[in-house]
Amino acid sequence: MGFLQLLKSQFLCHLIICYVFLASGLIINLLQLCTLPLWLINKQLARRINVRLAYCISSQMVATLEWWSGTECTLYTDPKSYSLYGNENAIVVLNHMFEIDFLCGWTFCERFGVLGSSKVLAKKELAYVPIIGWMWYFLEIVFCKRKWEEDRTTVAQSLQRLQDYPENFWFLLYCEGTRFTPKKHQISMQVAESKGLPKLKYHLLPRTKGFWVTVQNLRGTAAAVYDSTLNFRNNEVPTMLGILNGKKYHADLYVRRIPLESIPEDEAECAAWLHKLYQEKDSFQEHYAQTGRFPGPTVSPARRPWSLINWLFWSCLLLYPLVLLLIQLISSGSVLTIATSVAVCTAAADLTTQTFSGSSLDDRPD
Ligand SMILES: CC/C=C\C/C=C\C/C=C\C/C=C\C/C=C\C/C=C\CCC(=O)SCCNC(=O)CCNC(=O)[C@H](O)C(C)(C)COP(=O)(O)OP(=O)(O)OC[C@H]1O[C@@H](n2cnc3c(N)ncnc32)[C@H](O)[C@@H]1OP(=O)(O)O
Numbered sequence: 001m002g003f004l005q006l007l008k009s010q011f012l013c014h015l016i017i018c019y020v021f022l023a024s025g026l027i028i029n030l031l032q033l034c035t036l037p038l039w040l041i042n043k044q045l046a047r048r049i050n051v052r053l054a055y056c057i058s059s060q061m062v063a064t065l066e067w068w069s070g071t072e073c074t075l076y077t078d079p080k081s082y083s084l085y086g087n088e089n090a091i092v093v094l095n096h097m098f099e100i101d102f103l104c105g106w107t108f109c110e111r112f113g114v115l116g117s118s119k120v121l122a123k124k125e126l127a128y129v130p131i132i133g134w135m136w137y138f139l140e141i142v143f144c145k146r147k148w149e150e151d152r153t154t155v156a157q158s159l160q161r162l163q164d165y166p167e168n169f170w171f172l173l174y175c176e177g178t179r180f181t182p183k184k185h186q187i188s189m190q191v192a193e194s195k196g197l198p199k200l201k202y203h204l205l206p207r208t209k210g211f212w213v214t215v216q217n218l219r220g221t222a223a224a225v226y227d228s229t230l231n232f233r234n235n236e237v238p239t240m241l242g243i244l245n246g247k248k249y250h251a252d253l254y255v256r257r258i259p260l261e262s263i264p265e266d267e268a269e270c271a272a273w274l275h276k277l278y279q280e281k282d283s284f285q286e287h288y289a290q291t292g293r294f295p296g297p298t299v300s301p302a303r304r305p306w307s308l309i310n311w312l313f314w315s316c317l318l319l320y321p322l323v324l325l326l327i328q329l330i331s332s333g334s335v336l337t338i339a340t341s342v343a344v345c346t347a348a349a350d351l352t353t354q355t356f357s358g359s360s361l362d363d364r365p366d
Pocket residue numbers: 085092094102104105106108109118119120121122123126144145146147148149151170171172173174175176177178187188191204205206207208209210211226228255
């Protein structure tokens with residue numbers, strides 16, 4: 001293990017990264033709150049400011065993936081579509097298999113300049129997660145309760161509001177609705193069988209209602225669906241904790257651009273179209289399992305320095321008072337104060353480990 005790798009695995013480094021993220025995140029949430037009166041006066045300006053503030057939060061996680069862990073992200077796509085990425089609104093359909101697949105998605109958003117404005121159809125519970133969830137409120141993220149009777153109107157209304165969004169955005173949809181596990185897969189394939197649909201090997205059966213409502217309400221707003229299929233080389237199982245430990249992964253993303261006009265408007269036809277899409281996605285994963293690559297040409301869009309610059313800015317700003325506090329603490333010589341501080345840090349460390357294990361964020365019953 002080299003010196004740099006040893007450094008990256010040190011708990012103190014993890015504590016610093018998390019401290020900068022949490023402290024800056026709460027400051028940014030507060031700044032976002034201050035933009036509320038502006039919404040009444042100039043909504044578009046308020047939206048643009050919030051896009052930039054959100055970038056300051058999400059790009060820190062991207063910086064951890066790109067600059068700390070050095071994870072490589074390769075894009076398999078048609079060169080004709082490539083020039084459109086980042087220059088139009090799009091609905092992104094992504095498989096949900098890995099703990100960090102959203103982070104890889106964010107990395108591609110960063111590289112195509114749409115990170116601050118990127119959106120997702122997220123479960124309502126995530127709205128209450130400090131920093132990310134609160135940030136999402138100001139980004140007009142669409143939340144669902146996964147109760148169709150309620151979602152059909154609330155989701156449609158939230159999507160309609162995006163019609164005059166002043167920046168290009170990608171809207172992420174995990175049609176599988178939850179992360180892949182063998183147990184969920186088994187149940188989902190029983191549903192497929194009962195509906196007379198072909199079985200999938202690498203995906204859960206897609207939930208079609210969210211896709212249909214999204215396509216219908218973003219017609220005229222989004223130009224295309226980006227059908228995206230993600231996998232990792234050499235059967236890597238990437239985790240947030242691995243990223244924090246500086247472990248380098250190799251992500252491959254296969255993207256097909258499908259014009260929105262080619263997707264059926266009728267609900268049943270749209271559902272059948274989505275099922276067929278997932279059968280195709282399954283065949284791409286099979287191809288990956290057999291050959292170690294997706295079909296078609298590859299490009300590796302370069303990482304940009306902004307996420308690193310943003311992280312360095314917040315680190316300088318927030319580590320300075322922390323160092324001063326530490327010096328004061330040690331020079332106070334009080335055993336009780338020092339012991340209390342160590343206990344608080346240990347509790348924070350425990351909380352971070354639990355958060356990174358993802359258990360609280362990812363808990364739809366099988
Ligand atoms: C160039 C680069 C390109 C790309 C880069 C990639 C990405 C970057 C883009 C953007 C990044 C932006 C942000 C990312 C950041 C973070 C993301 C993090 C987290 C968010 C993740 C989530 O929260 S996922 C959970 C929430 N989302 C969803 O659930 C979406 C999918 N669900 C739906 O669409 C649902 O239909 C619904 C939620 C709208 C409603 O759910 P409900 O349960 O009420 O209804 P359903 O229709 O789903 O259920 C009834 C029907 O389902 C059948 N059924 C029953 N059991 C199952 C089963 N196990 N599997 C499948 N189907 C089942 C049932 O039979 C009913 O069938 P009907 O025929 O009667 O409809």
